[in-house]
Amino acid sequence: MRTILLFILFGALQSTFSQTKVGGVVVDEDGEPVAFANVLFKNSYEGTITNDNGRFYMESDTTHDTLLISFIGYESQEIPLTKKVTVAMRIVMLEASEQLNEVVVYVGKTDKKNNPAIDILKKIWAKKRNNGLYMFDQYQYDKYEKIEFDLNTIDSALMKSRVFRGLEFVFNDLDTSRITGKTYLPIFLNETFSKVYGDNVSKLVKEDVLGSKNSGFNNNQAIIAFIEDLYSDYDIYNNYLKFFDKSFTSPLSRTGVDTYNYVLSDSAYIDNKWCYNIVYYPRRKNELTFKGNFWVNDTTYAVKNINLAVTKSANINWVKEIYIEQEFDVVNDSVFLLKRDHMLSDFSFSKKEESRGVYGKRTTVYDNHLFNKANPKEFYKAKTDPFDPLVLNKEDSFWEANRLESLNKDEKGIYKLLDTLKTVPKFKSYYNLVSILGSGYVEIDKWNLDLGEVFGVFGYNEAEGVRLRAGARTYFGQNDPWRLEGYMAYGFGDDKVKYGFSAKFLVDKRSRLILSGGNRRDVEQLGLSLTATNDVLGRSIASSSVFTVGSNDRLTNINLSTFNMEMEPVTNLRIGVGSSFRTLSSALPEVFSLDYLDPLSPTGVSSEIKQFDINTVLIYTPGKRTIGNGVERRNINDNYSTLFLSYTNGVKDVLESDFDYKKIQFSYTQPWQVGGYGRLLSTVELGKTYGEVPLGLLNAIPGNQTFFSVYNTFSNLNFYEFITDTYASVHLEHNFNGRLFSRIPVIREWNLREIIGVRGVWGELSDENKVLSGPVNIPLMAPSGTPYWEYSVGVGNIFKFLRIDFNFRGNYLNAPDARPFGVTGSFGFHF
Template sequence: MNRLLLPFLLLFNMIVLAQSKVGGTVFDEEGEPVAFANVIFKNSTEGTTTDENGNFYLESDNTYEYLEISFMGFNTQDIPLTSKVNYNMKISLSENTEQLKEVIVFGGKQSKKNNPAIDILRKIWAKKRVNGLRKFKQYQYDKYEKVEFDLNTIDSALMKRKIFRGLEFVFKDLDTSRITGKTYLPIFLNETFSKVYGDNIANVEKEDVLGNKNSGFESNQAIIAFIEDLYQDYDVYNNYLKFFDKSFTSPLSRTGIDTYNYILRDSAFIDNKWCYNITYYPRRKNELTFKGDFWVNDTTYAIKNINLEVTKSANINWVKEIYIEQDFEVVSDSVFLLKRDYMLTDFSFKKKEESKGVYGKRTTVYGDYQFDIAKPKEFYKTKSNEFDPLVLNRDSIFWQNSRLESLNKDEKGIYKLLDTLKTVPKFKSFYNIASILGSGYIEIDKWNLDIGDVYSVFGYNDAEGIRLRGGARTYFGQNDPWRLEGYVAYGFMDKKAKHGFSAKWLLDKKSRLIISGGNRRDVEQLGLSLTSTNDVLGRSIASSSVFTVGSNDRLSNINLSTFNLEIEPITNFKVRVGSSLRTISSALPDAFSLDYIDPELPTGISSEVKQFDVNTMIVYTPGKRTIGYGVERRNINDTYSTLLLNYTKGLDGFLESDFNYSKLQFSYSQPWQLGGLGRLYSTVELGKTFGEVPLSLLNVVPGNQTLFTIYNTFPNLDFYEFVTDTYASVHLEHNFNGRIFSRIPLLRKLNLREFVGLRGVWGDLSTENIALNSPTNIMLQAPNDKIYWEYSVGVGNILKFFRIDFNFRGNYLDNPDARPFSVTGEFGFHF
């Protein structure tokens, strides 16, 4: 949600000297728009295809006199271009009766049999593993990337709005996009230069970033993370291309035959290589597909050029356009290597043509390819020093020599423009609003302090009633080596103040050696996770939920102090050793008792636990990507798996600790991208406690009495309905991303998305632990007779914001107050 808000809430200047610009609509003789018609500048390879509504826009740095419109089944039209700029063209195509008599029809579903385009596609599949970099033992090349954001669809009405009063100077120079024909104003530019090395035999690759520069937002980690996550590398030869957490079927995919229509449109010499031109467009609407064309060599069947444009009916939110263009160069007469990759994304709240939004543009240029230069294994294990200030502060001479594609006049102007804008109070106000919505914190620069987070100010529960919370953290920059953070809260029913604070210090950047500690005294809903954590600032949504199902009175008072030492000796392999001292008691003892037998007390019963633990945790997250090198880093992807092994030892007697026990826990979480079928989330958890412990230290199967959909919980279980000291659980949730609904005519236009879930848990509770906790006033039961299970079906993307899940209980229906059915929901911004 936070990343989606940022591109829409910033502002800015640009000129591209295109010599030919055309735009308009293609119709048939009945006045109906012609979708996917071919539009090219005559006697060139520069062209595009019309969208689902017959609209097109095209521009070129060259000057052309004619525009050629073709569509099989219709007569080709040559349209004279009377000026360099020709907009709002209305072009009518007439049917070609000779072609119709030969039953050569283009426009609907194309035959898969005797189709020369598909024959060529099969040869591309056969050759793709021996094309490009794969043909060499080793490779290395230079990589230059620039990412730009622009405010688009600028018109006179927008410029005159009060919101831009005092900022008129930013509109001095405007130009139109060569892809969409809309006016735009640049607001952000980031440049990166790196060298990439790879070894196909050892299957290793590394990228050394030698320079990085951006236009004034280098301290805003949220913006940088958004860009990194948005523009990840992709290979058009793969079956699926991932953008915005969704898998689009590649037109070069082996499943493309069932997804696209293919037409062999033309053939020509390109860079002295004879190539075929194939047009493609989707067979069905509302699926994650492209339209466009590609040129492919007639002997190597390597791609020379490809254009991909996401269809407007694709089930994706907040994105109106995605356009990709890749050019390949010929090396050694037969090897085709990627030379330039261009991607344009039009972010907008609405998909209407006239709606305003933000362009995101990435251009990546590759050069100086070298091959079969072997490097020792140690070379790939070492990385460039990303902490070196020289990387972030390269001079103009470095960039002049490193840019594989020069900045144009207006890209150079972005740096100067933003330096000016930073001095304008109104712009600073706009930026601050965007930052608050994106991060949840109010920045106070003169104090190097952030106030927040603003999303946790209000809460309610049965113990505290209405609850207000305020907090702050130190913030000098995204790479701070240390950070202090804390909050205070007050409950108006119990009339008690609460607090939490933490301190972190990065002792060594290379090994990421971090020392941390803190204290929290608060009211909490424990038992929402089988795998325990020692977060002194965290708070579950169940502890502050305004609306709940049934009585939400099983809350605990917790006083937690922690001290931890953490190290990451290998990338994504983290080891943490720490200790905790906690005191736990019931926040509502009349309704929820944590009493247990204590022979040392005169009454023989204790209602409070004081426990000191030492803990060792190992976390491995292969594939995880982060940015920043300070004490706190930001993740920029969510495609990685997480393996966690946790060992906890409770020490009796130390600091008046009550119990001696051991606890071993393991969890494995993995997202699975199942091609065009969507994404499956899976989690497996195992654990066992050795020794006798009270209820507050046992493993509670996580129920969910809130109205919110919370992954890894059981929405039809009440809090503390099942309690275990030995457990095994599994959670599965699949998001079909609208693949089913897109095939139902009445639901297709709603762009709804389907969810299904299945979860189960088995657990046991020893007779010794049952006896120890016999004074409690709640029933202690473990799902040991049979596996407790639930399933759910859900509908997401309702009005683009909402998701509703219908949850069904599979068994243990005879438990007191068992809930056989529940409805939960979720609100958020999702692509």
């Protein structure tokens, strides 16, 4: 859903006051486009390569009079430039009739052996950990970052469209991209200045944000988190570069020789250093690869500059173009440091050349390096708050002194433009629509209140029938030290009102000590998770699914009250202690019973469970990144592991609690990037309950009777099909991101993505617990003899938003109502 936001609101690209602009198309003698041709201003190293359609566009701050065009197997062309702007060129390449003795020409797929370019590449591999910042024990530097968004392909039709009626003034200042040649309209700008400190010996890094400024969206956490995740840091020397949740093979990767063709194209002095120029382009279509070239020094084998352009056929959605430039500065004879990093993304619904879209651009400049100045470990623990008002409200004099790259006239105008737009009712309506889609809440600024979530208004299950829900939360800003939230719902089938409310207070920012509590009275499907819910506002997808496989009638009435205390003494290590009191009963007792033997009951059987628990939780999420410093923070990445450890002590007789028991649970979730073969997500869960407890307090193996693919559930199990007091489960799901389908010519162009999954569980249920839950009207089975397992094969990215999984049950096929095969799906807008 967040991907759509870009097409509604944003765009970005810096323009420059260029002296020379060139653009056009390169074709062969038959008129076919020549992709990956080298385009260079003569007597310079300013250049680019043509895209898949043979097109190019380039600008320079210097005046040039000659353009050089070259490509393997063709004769090089020198094109005189008689004007400063020449943007409709058509250049015809002739096949090479002869080749010079000293030049080796490669046509099509280049040789992996006897190739001087690959010999140089191997030396880059050997030296890459001895270059740049890795050469020093400690380092520090200044970092200035600009992130911009622009609407692109602005033409008269767009200006006159109903969307911009009343907003025509925004088109007064338009410019042209120096990379694509398209007219664009800047509408968003964010600036950040920080100091970065690092210690290669202890592998510690600290970034202190000293100033942050943007053009009006500083209070929208969803948009800011999306931008932060969109432009995460990368290192071209790594084997794989992550953009938009996809891993692209780096041209400097050790696996690059199997992914790219390399050609030693040229050599020249750059900043008094002799450098080689290597052109690279992909060996196959539809893989996550780049095309471009780089200059590398002949002694240190450090990269001097590099450009990377994602190929048009790459299996990525909503992104028509990605272009990256990195420039490295020569500090002395052997030290090459990253000086400037520029990344342009062209977001669009279509990859057609004429399609409109949104530019997103990040420019990062580095300067004022200082080396081998040691700091104590405590220094790295103390970090500034990037959302501190003192950081956000820096005066203009601060930015004049600390901008490592000055703003041009268009960028300076963005702040003024956004201030004006925010006063225009039509723009405010557009902004509110984007905010609702991104956060799921309707903002009522004058009340400091959000209404929602809008996506949970309607639901259905067999106990409640049609269900309507309305909720609200307080929201003053992303750094709110407290938050109140609540909802009310009504079921037209059972004619009952449900509700939930919660309160959270951030008592201490340094340790992130949070006190929270609340109450919920609702209908819930508890058979979708191994961990008992303590979220007073949570609700599983199975509780409201309109369509299900079989009868979704094993639902529970829950009245839950909680009080919790949580702190984060170390970054990403959360420790929580709390208590809860639950009252559980069947929502449909005629078909699903939670009865248990109770000698104190007049009938010897009780149908309601009252339980008081004391719970201790430890959650460790190494590598997780968040924004905000309030009581609620938003995650901005998903490539971190999660370790969860819980100890629950059930106490009898407190508040008429029914049972004494102890429960320990552990889970470990880890995403793995398997080189260029996609992403593997793995989860291991273990748990054991000590003491005699009835069905409502045991662990139901998570089934799934919905038509949605839900990770960490068993798609071919019914709810409560397996009940355990001791369990161990494993879930593995691998998304190849189209790696396999890209090798099949017939379906290659569809950009489908293949997903496979395997999952299994073993568990036991003691005889004592079986006897205690004897009155229930469902079979009490555990997969104790042989672990239950199933597997799935899925196809994703169907029509760019749909995923379908085909699920197969591996065993226990003779169980009552066993489902040997099923189809589930999910949808969403993913890159």
